[in-house]
Structure formats: structure tokens, C-alpha cells
Amino acid sequence: MMAQNPLEVLRKYFGYGDFRENQLEIIEKVLNGEDAFVLMPTGSGKSICYQIPAILCRGMGIIISPLIALMEDQVKALQQNGVKAAYLNSTLSFQEGRNIQRRAATGNLDVLYVAPERLLTGDFQQFLGHVDIGLFAIDEAHCVSQWGHDFRPEYLRINEVTRRFPHTPRIALTATADVVTQKDILDKLDLRRAKVFISSFDRPNIQYHVQVKNRDKHQLLDFIRSKHPEGSGIVYARTRKRTESIAAWLCQQGVDAMPYHAGLPPEVRMENQKRFQEDLTRVIVATIAFGMGIDKPDVRFVAHVDLPASMEAYYQETGRAGRDGLPADAWMVYSISDVTALRRLFELSQGSDEFKNILRQKLDALLGYCESTVCRRKLILNYFGETHAGACNTCDNCLNPIETWDGTIAAQKALSCVYRTGERFGAGYLISVLMGEHTLRIQQWRHDRIKTFGVGQDLDRTTWMSVFRQLLSAGLISVDMGQISGFRLTDDSWKVLRGEKEVWFRKDEHKTKERVKKQSPPKMDTFKNESAQVLFSALRKLRLDISNHLNIPPYIVFNDRTLREMAMVKPKNIHEFVMINGVGEIKAERYADIFLACVRGEEVDVKAFFKR
Ligand code: ADP
Ligand code: ZN
DSSP states (O other): OOOOSHHHHIIIIIOOSSOOTTHHHHHHHHHTTOOEEEEOOTTSOOHHHHHHHHHHSSSEEEEEOSOHHHHHHHHHHHHHTTOOEEEESTTSOHHHHHHHHHHHHTTOOSEEEEOHHHHTSHHHHHHHHHSOEEEEEESSGGGGOTTSSSOOGGGGGHHHHHTTOTTSOEEEEEOOOOHHHHHHHHHHTTOTTSEEEEOOOOOTTEEEEEEEOSSHHHHHHHHHHHHOSSSEEEEEOSSHHHHHHHHHHHHHTTOOEEEEOTTSOHHHHHHHHHHHHTTSSSEEEEOTTSBTBOOOTTEEEEEESSOOSSHHHHHHHHTTSOTTSSOEEEEEEEOHHHHHHHHHHHHHSSSOHHHHHHHHHHHHHHHHHHHOOSOHHHHHHHHTTOOOOSOOSSSHHHHSOOOEEEOHHHHHHHHHHHHHTTSOOOHHHHHHHHHTOOOHHHHHHTGGGSTTTTTTTTSOHHHHHHHHHHHHHTTSEEEOTTSSOOEEEOHHHHHHHTTOSOOEEEOOHHHHHHHHHHTOOOOSSOOSSHHHHHHHHHHHHHHHHHHHHHTSOHHHHOOHHHHHHHHHHOOOSHHHHHTSTTOOHHHHHHHHHHHHHHHTTOOOOHHHHHHO
């Protein structure tokens, strides 16, 4: 059967029953010849938004993507699903490249991935003149912006190419959240008239946990042993040395782990990444150098043993967990010495005082998040400008309500101090005023004469620090990132000052730790039904054998989600098999026999199967 519409294509090639939020609208826009800008979090299914139009439209979809490793994976996955796809990048020989161009010229290709530097070559420009192009997709579109975290100069020149095809629709996609970068992308890619699609940045399947650090390695090991006895994970640590010592220690303790950082020889780094990607190594202990180019959908946990530098970094790194939509953990331990270490790093960094100040404020916002007693999901989404009602019931603060104290009066003192000093000072100065310190600076500003001078002596400096951080993370004060100025009041601050809103602060950190242990949520990898559990392991083993035999990563055969459903449904024939989410027609034909045999509990021989 020829698939005629987007839903038929989704079912036939990708094996999914329905579209997710915005996917169909985006696909229809592009098929209608219009431009689109897509902002969706990692794992929400951006690729389908250009792959399906590319399959359906006359002509071929050109996908511009900066990451060679991802390109290969995506193409392999598409080919497994029966889609005519290929890529052109520097890893191919001249002859291989030629062959692909020939295939494209005869109309025998639906999806062609290219690296931006290839797009710009004279040879490729000439090639574009001879083929039928249905759309241009610009993946990882934030690479065009200096404000983003991965600027690629070649991205600035993509327009030169697409401008020659004014009637060909363009779709730009990114998972980068912040507003400055968004605007910059629309500008630089000349997409001001594009329809903009923004999805929620919530990752409902990720569960957030934050603890105070005391014995980090042991805390990490406890977490892995109790909640992730199997399944892949990434551990982020700040320094190269730490990644190596933690990886070595985990291995001694029986957890299969390898380090990854920019100081390792390139071959070792590639090898470790590949082993992780192919499930040969379970845990990778990495610096932030590890990330871009990691498309592994079944990462079950991301653990931070050191505090990242900002909420943006935290969101991005934790976002590498659970791309397949199955439950995953974002777990972190933090300490005040992490904060000191980062601040020192900021001081030493190049850049203006203003820039350093922004770095400090971003770090403070993250620290406020750590200390807060509010639903973590709500805090994260609020930070990125989305509203959320809270009470997600999956984060640690929701699962184990933390002991709190009524901080309404303290908050009122702090806020009125912000107000009376003119909304231009940071926490350090404000606390000195609250504590009634007669410093030279305070005297110069005459702040020893205002009403709030000295009203905060009932609390100590550390507690006030924590009060300000928690006010910041709860949106009860804000900082203007563009200026050196300190805290400002928000609409909600006035509610507190007028006595219309109560404020509660986290009490004692040590007490909460024990509670977390007692009530931790159930393990990720368990089934209620034991036969399903046994079958799931057998299916995973079969998948690994197949992936080794075909030399593709396991999740390209089927992802965890699909295997779980298989283990629970236990399909008896190909009709039941193709109904499983993630099983398209082509894969059903290719794999039904061997997987059905495994479901029946038979011994399966992968080599013999593929020889038939
Ligand atoms: P992104 O590029 O946004 O990070 P992907 O395109 O890699 O995300 O998609 C993430 C996962 O979600 C993939 O395994 C993909 O096959 C799956 N997916 C995408 N769309 C759907 C859908 N409509 N139903 C079920 N799964 C989907
Ligand atoms: Zn919550």
C-alpha cells in the first residue's frame, strides 16, 4: 500500500499510532509549502516533523545537520524502517559521495542529510541544480547563533544556498530554550515570516532528585545500586581527574563504567563513546565535553556529582535521560564548595564584570533550585518562562515533602530591604543592611537610616543567603540579566509584602536525607509481572545479538519502549506484532519471525536467521 497522508506514513514506516503535540500541524505546514520554526525539547520527536514531509512531498528533503555521528545513526534508523535515506559528509569517499548523488538525481532518495560545510561547496551547489528539492530542514538551528552554546560559522551561510530556492519550504528546529537565541535564529536564517511552533519544555518522564553532598561516591553508588541495577547512565563530574577516579572506583564496586573527557586521546574517547552507545559499557563518567552527538534514547539516568554552572546546563544535561519517553532519573548531589569552586572559575575567566555577574546570577538561580522545597518540575519550567501548577508527584520534593519553616516575615524583611535600597543591590550587601552592619559602603548610601536596617539579626548570614536564593528560585525576586544591578521585585513580591501570600523555606537538610531513603520511588526497570520481566531480558539479549550481527546500535533495531510493550503483550502472530508501538511494516516483515520465536521461549540463532 502506498502511504498517502502523514498518519499513514507514521504508521507504516515508524510504527506509531498517533502524532504527538504539534507534529501533524508542522508537517502539514511544510507540505503546504510554508516555512516553520520548531522549538521542542529533546526527545519530543522533532525528526519526524521533517522526515514525513520529505517522504510525502515530490522531490527530496535536504536535511542540514552539524553532527556527523548523529547523521549516520538517523540514516541507519530510517533505512531500517524502509525509508530511502542517505547522508553526505566528510567520512565518505569521493566515489561513495558520487554514487549517492547519482541516486538522488534519478529520484531514488527521499531524505538526504548533509553537513553544512558540504552544502556550501561548489560541487554540491551544482548538484542541487539537477535534483528536485521538496524541502530544506535546518536541524540544531541554534548553531547559527553566537548566543547559543554551539555556534557554527558555516550556519550563517546556509541562507546563501536556500535563497536560490525561494519556493522551497524551510523548517528550522532546535531544543535550545532561551529567548535571545530564538530571536537570533529567526533573524539569521531569515525566517521572520515562518510559523513558530513552541512545545512545552516539560519532560514528564524524568524524575528530579537533589541531595546535599557528603560522601559523593557512596551516594552515587547507593543510587545506582538501588534504583538502576541495569540500564545505561551518564555521570557528570567537573574535572577530568574526577571522571577517571570515579569511573575506576565504580568498576571496583562492580558497576561497569568508563571515563570521557577532552583530555583523552581521540581514539580512546571515540571508543568509549561507541561502547556506551552500543550498550557494551553501562555507565559513562564524563565532563561536559560529553553530550553533543549523543543520541542514545535509552539513557535511564543522568547523575551530577558536581553542580553544573547554570540552570540551562542542568536542563540540557539532565535532558539526555529518557529520550525514549520511558521513566528516567535526573539525580544530583551538591555542596557549597561546588559553588565556591565555580565562582573562582568565573573570576578567572576572561570577560567583562557584567558578564561575570551574569554567570554568578545564573549559578545562584541553580543553587536556589537545589535548596527549594517547591516541586522541582515547576521550578525548572518557571525558570524557562512556562507556568506549571506544581505537585508533579514524581520529583523528590513532591514525593517526600521537606520540613519547612514559615518564612513569610523573613521574606517581607528581605523584600522590603530590596525595595528601600532602590532595587540595585545583590545578596551580600542586602544582608549587611539586614544584619545592621556599619560598613563604609552602607554609610555612604545612608542605608543605616532606613527602616529595615538591622531588622534581620534573628537569623544568621548563612540562613539569609539561603533565603535570598530561595526567593530568587521561587520568582519572588528577579535579576535583570542585562545589567549589573541586583535584585528587583516582581508582582509576586508585592503579594508577599502586602501579606497576601505566605512563604515557606526549607528547614534542615540532614533530616530530609533519611526520609528520601525510606520513601524512594520504585525501581525503573521492573515489571509487575515476573514473566514479562524475564521475557524483557531475553528480548534485550536478542536485540543485542542482532545489533552486533548487523553492526548497528541496539536501539535502531527496536527501542526499549517497544521491547517493553512486546514483553507485556506477548504477540502471537505478525498481525499482533505490527500493532506494537515502534514496529512499522518493514520491520515487522524483517523481524517478526525471530522475535515471535523469542516470545514463544524458543532458542534463537541470529546468524542462521539472517542467512535464510
Ligand atoms: P528529538 O530530535 O526531538 O530529540 P527524536 O526525533 O529523536 O527527538 O524522537 C525521540 C523519540 O520519540 C524517537 O525514539 C522517536 O522515534 C519517538 N517518536 C517520535 N514521534 C513519535 C510519535 N508520534 N509516537 C511515538 N514515538 C514517537
Ligand atoms: Zn514535583
